[in-house]
Amino acid sequence: MIGISADFDPVHLGHVRLIDKGREIADETGDEVVIYLNRDFSANHAPFFVPYEARKEMALEAGADRVVPIEGLHYRLTLAYTVPIRIAMMIEDGVVDYVDAANVSPDLIIKKAREFASRGVFSGIPRELPNRNVIRWFAVNEFLYSKYRRKMKFHIIPELTVDGSKISGREIRQEIIDNNMEIPPSVQRVLPESTIRILEREIEKGNVPGRRNLAAIMERMNNLSRGELMKIAYLNADAINSIVRNRKYYREGQIWAAFRKAGYGPVLTRLAMSSIEMNVRREEVRDLIEHYTRKGWIPPDQRVGNLIDRAWFVSEKVIEGMSSVRANEMFLRGRPEVNAPSSFEAGLSLRKHEVRSIRDGMDAHIYVDQNDILSCQIRNGIKIKSPLHLSAQMATYLRLVIDSHIIPFHATIRKRKKGFRALVKIN
Known part of the structure; x- marks a missing residue:
């Protein structure tokens, strides 16, 4: 199989060149050209301008043999996770050749990709690097070789340019919107006839543009x-x-x-x-990452347990006076053994009438108040709010977990001899 992963929103002449390159390889190998097409949200987490079924039709009209939907990922995960998942899917499906476009030399892409593959982490690729996502794809392809003992062969073609500029799907979509949902000549010249026909039909039906809720x-x-x-x-x-x-x-x-x-x-x-x-929800993202971790698709440094360990290590070093940036770099470089706590207790400040309103086992919502203070809220007919009393390290650890975006946490009220406390559980 020859694979191409894309949004195709809509299919333009640059995309047609990708399919043509795939067809060129297929003519030699006898394989089929398969498009892995993002379905519900784009790779950059936006709603699609053109609905999936129309984009699928555009891809097939442009010469693809088959379309495989990729769904449920791009409103849950960053590219650092979705790229390993998509590449692993393609390898397991039998994709041997992968086609992409870039405006830098393959040698530079390979050099930079190997640097990231050696680290085993595919987030934080600097913005100044050209074709960052192509570099990420190369790096993940290298990383997954250790699992599959094979990798896809990449075929990188130059990005198609018109009047010295590469064709931009974002600009195509904006020009159509600015032209009162009609396809202007400047856009028509970069679209295949099949895309124009399908796009005009979808606009007439009111299916374009897609919108957020x-x-x-x-x-x-x-x-x-x-x-x-x-x-x-x-x-x-x-x-x-x-x-x-x-x-x-x-x-x-x-x-x-x-x-x-x-x-x-x-x-x-x-x-x-x-x-x-x-x-x-955070739990939903955690469960998804752990599902793909069990399949061996997620790099070690991006696994949930590793993120928690890193938060604990950084909290230790920050208390010792080290900057969080340096502590984070030290963790990534050395991968030290860490025993991060999965639970701990926090003190509460409660008034007498509030004490009478709560009981052991009640849920408490953790949040950071407007003064940047870690707090919790208990609901029992009335709202009871209290700051969390924690050691400096525990407070730093909890704040890093909160700001991880994806690690879930929960608090339960516990009655102790000296009063009520919040039992905080991580992950």
């Missing part, structure tokens, strides 16, 4: 408490406090502004919005 996003951002928001994946403490501080939301621009104020870039903002829209 902004009503669901705004309803949750407007109404969920800090503790409830903390359970949603890809929301850290700063993002949640920004969401609460900037309520009330009634248009998309306000949502983007809230995440921007929390330091989120465009890709992470889209992932966070997708997670809110689909109500993706």
